[in-house]
Amino acid sequence: MSIFFLSVFELEPPTFVKKIENVTALAGDSVTLQAVVKGSEPISVTWMKGKDIIKDDNNVRVTFDHGLATLQITGVQLSSGGKYTCVAENDAGSQSCFGELAVKGQWRSAVVPAVSHLRGEEISFCTPELKTKWFKDGKTLPASKKYRISFKNNIAQLNPVALLCAQQSQKHNSTPVLLMCSFLSFFSLPTDHVLPASTVHFKGMFKGTTPLTVKWFKGDTELLTGGSCYIMTEALTSYLELYAVKPSDSGKYTCKVSNVAGSVTCSANLFVKEPAAFKEKLEPTHLVKKGGYAELACEVTGTPEIKITWFKDDRELKESDKYRISFTKSLAILHVSEVDTEDSGEYICKAENDAGKDICSSVVTVKESPYFSKEFQSMEVLKDSDVVLECEVLGTPPFEVFWVKDDKPVRSSKKHRISIEKxxxxxxxxRFDASDVGEYECRVTNDVGSCLCRSEVTLKEPPQFLKKIENISSLRGGTVVFQAAIKGSLPITVSWLKDNDEVIEDNNIKMTFVNNVATLMVRSIELKHDGKYFCQAKNEAGIQRCSALLTVKGWSYPEGLQ
Incomplete structure (x- = not known):
């Protein structure tokens, strides 16, 4: 008869533990949208913008790892804004969550910095068609004979002829001043990602009435020529060069141009990629017990995307039942399950990105706990004999061996010798004696475990009569029984003697030794049976005797009268 068992498992539909958050970004920024999903595996995740499914390309990367669904967009544009949907599905159902991406565009000022990645490589920034307005005391100034307004080659000019001429004539007796101006809104140049050790160029171009004062800033700190920074200003152009840039050089760089009529600024963001590096390295060594698991963890810093690769003795490791590999929140982990001695070796973690790479390593040693393949047993030994307690142990050496007798340590001496051979x-x-009797214990340890065996060792006890045979009188033709109770170490041999001659069994004489009781039975007693009987007990430890008399009484009838 066959019996079938049906197991039913309830599947858990996908659930968003963390939903997409609304994000606001500037044009050119990189944006990451994330959601955390739980539910029965396998789970598939799809990202959508509107009704369109989003797929990986040069600017978009979609990943789903250990419940974390991620959408990364590099260099967002105004058209990237909108509603994004994350759909998670498994065999039990599907679930969705939504988030908004708002992209803001900004105009730039009249000072236009140009940024390049490497020396000799230029980057161009294009601006949309611009319209300008001029205001005085909150009121729009239209073009007229009084106000000459022009916008050419990205330069906005206002020439208030009458007013300026009068003011300047009083002070300088000069021609009208050409005002520098800022546009109604500013355009933030795209963040520039450059590699460490690169040379970065900023170029600012401007127009205005001289004399002009040009200053460069990183954040609120003014930059001056020196070290890895060089500034050169010509008539209507200023250059800022940064040599061998480092991640610490990342920040907002501003060019400020001023004259008596006012000032304008323009800024650009510089982002120097941080090379992949280990903030917390692997422990130098790991000791693991055979059959257990090893977990190697290290913390990585650097500019995403960082690639993590694990090696064992220069062989790359791949995700499998044996190796579980994860890299989440800068923590790289390698989990090795059910380790065996062949899993010992050097494990290397390699972290790399566009800006650089770093490695760290750990030596893993797998050891097997000691165990006895042969143990010594309890025994009885003869007094003054040499006794050997021997056992065989397997596992990963080296071992530490401890001998104990009755909870007291035993050390090598004239009385004891401890030996270890493989x-x-x-x-x-x-010369074992009564002082050596007791419980002996052997404990063997190594770095990952221990084993123990113990047994009693006693002296062999010579035979001793607990009950001796007794004198007996009997008539001829009767039956007599001699009995003695004996104790001592087995095996014990019992023999009977009469007047120093060994008693031999026959039809009328029977001898037994059962349950430590020795018995001699004599039937059909005759005069020849009269005499002294001995019961002799013997073992390896010694020999003992006890004796008794058998007296036979009565007359035998003459032959023919019976």
Missing amino acids: SLISLHVF
Whole structure:
């Protein structure tokens, strides 16, 4: 008859533990949208913008790892804004969550910095068609004979002829001043990602009435020529060069141009990629017990995307039942399950990105706990004999061996000798006597475990009569029984003697030794049976005797009268 068992497992539909958050970004920025999903595996995740499914390309990357669904967009544009949907599905159902991406565009000022990645490589920035307006005391100034307004080659000019001429004539007796101006809104140049050790160029171009004062800033700190920074200003152009840039050089760089009529600024963001590096390296060594697991963890810093690769003795490791590999929130982990001695070796973690790479390593040693393949047993030994307690131990050496008798340590001496030869461990006890009787224990340890065996060792006990045979009188033709109770170490041999001659069994004489009781039975007693009987007990430890008399009484009838 066949019996079938049906197991039913309830599947858990996908659930968003963390939903997409609304994000606001500037044009050119990189944006990451994330959601955390739980539910029964396998789970598939799809990203959508509107009704369109989003797929990986040069600017978009979609990943789903350990419940974390991620959408990364590099260099967002105004058209990137909108509603994004993350759909998670498994066999139990599907679930969706939504988030908004708002992209803001900004105009730039009249000072236009140009940024390049490497020396000799230029980057161009294009601006949309611009319209300008001029205001005085909150009121729009239209073009007229009084106000000459022009916008050419991205330069906005206002020439208030009458007013300026009058003011300047009083002070300088000069021609009208050409005002520098800022546009109604500013355009933030795209963040520029450059590699460490690159040379970065900023170029600012401007127009205005001289004299002009040009200053460069990183954040609120003014930059001056020196070290890895060089500034050069010509008539209507200023250059800022940064040599061998480092991640610490990342920040907002501003060019400020001023004259008596006012000032304008323009800024650009510089982002120097941080090379992949280990903030917390692997522990130099790991000791693991055979059959257990090893977990190697290290913390990585650097500019995403960072690639993590694991090696064992220069062989790349791949995700499998044996190796579980993860890299989440800068923590790289390698989990090795059910380790065996062949899993010992050097494990290397390699972290790399566009800006650089770093490695760290750990030596993993897998050891097997000691165990006895052969143990010594309890025994009885003869007094003054040399006794050897021997056992065989397997596992990963080196071992530490401890001998104990009745909870007191035993050390090598004239009385004891401890020896270890490969897997054989022994304790020799010389001229064993009553003081050596007791419980002996051998404990073997290594770095990952221990084992123990113990047994009693006693002296062999010579035979001793607990009950001796007694004198007996009997008439001829009767039956007599001699009995003695004996104790001592087995095996014990019992024999009977009469007047120093060994008693031999026959039809009328029977001898037994059962349950430590020795018995001699004599039937059909005759005069020849009269005499002294001995019961003799013997074992390896000694020999003992006890004796009794058998007296036979009565007359025998003459032949023919019976």
